[in-house]
Amino acid sequence: MPGLASKRRTPASPPGMADPHQLFDDTSSAQHRGYGAQRAPGGLGYPSSSASPQASFMADPVSSMAVAYGSTLAAQGKELVDKNIDRFIPVTKLKYYFAVDTVYVGKKLGLLVFPYLHQDWEVQYQQDTPVAPRFDVNAPDLYIPAMAFITYILVAGLALGTQDRFSPDLLGLQASSALAWLTLEVLAILLSLYLVTVNTDLTTIDLVAFLGYKYVGMIGGVLMGLLFGKTGYYLVLGWCCVSIFVFMIRTLRLKILAEAAAEGVPVRGARNQLRMYLTMAVAAAQPLLMYWLTFHLVR
């Protein structure tokens, strides 16, 4: 289009900077340049027939004041929201869980399906804060659970469609049901962690991330069930169930049984045994839920 300047973005820092505190690459440099140059040519490039009502509208002092007032009101509202959003949704903490890249996602998916050869499950720390997920494959993230959840809903719709049982509100029902089970799991685990007085650094968001990893296995099982029938479904689901069980045990052992069992010392004492039972119960609930949420999709 004539008269519109093209926006050119140059990254301020080279990608792949080795600073673990920086969650994302900085691309905020040259965007505002493009906006200023765009507006004036865009206004002048309008055909003259529509220029007069436009010009008269903007020349009217009352409406121009109204525009100015409206824009200040919008700016104030935006400031208020920005200031208070951190109280309800911890936005800065959430950003940590989405600082992923392709290599991390690939390695983590491989770890979820085949966790048997991985040796070191400890999250690396950088000056008292855990390292962002893109630098350590053991760190929990929310990208994979969120994407896997959405993919699970879509695959459920696909499976229902191939059996002529599909209707659009069933998608919402599936989503609501899976979210309800997730919420129930999180609440149950938080309650049992409180009752057993475990002093962990396992935050709620961490827990949601760990519990969301099972959707990956569920998607694999349902897709195989669509392609190869019930046999394929049971094979893949069984494999993913065992993998998730081992993955959860090895990950939660470091978080819940932090002192004793992390070095491989066998657990003794009533307190550690209770924590071990809790870990095993959490890990055993994953295959059960994976089966419960998918068996009605594969016929």
Place this chain on the structure above:
Amino acid sequence: MAFTLYSLLQAALLCVNAIAVLHEERFLKNIGWGTDQGIGGFGEEPGIKSQLMNLIRSVRTVMRVPLIIVNSVAIVLLLLFG
């Protein structure tokens, strides 16, 4: 499946109501779950039973007023919309 977020909310409301109804003097003391019987030594391990009693007492204290509001809203909505 019929297990939706709404039914989870309903179940949570009913559970919190159930905890709020447990009377301190008439009931909890008789089964030995009164809060003055549990806060024993200040050792390092509170134990599950005292954690539960603490939880019940704090839920009753904190949720008393919000429960009145939420129950009234629920009653009105259920009367209007079935």
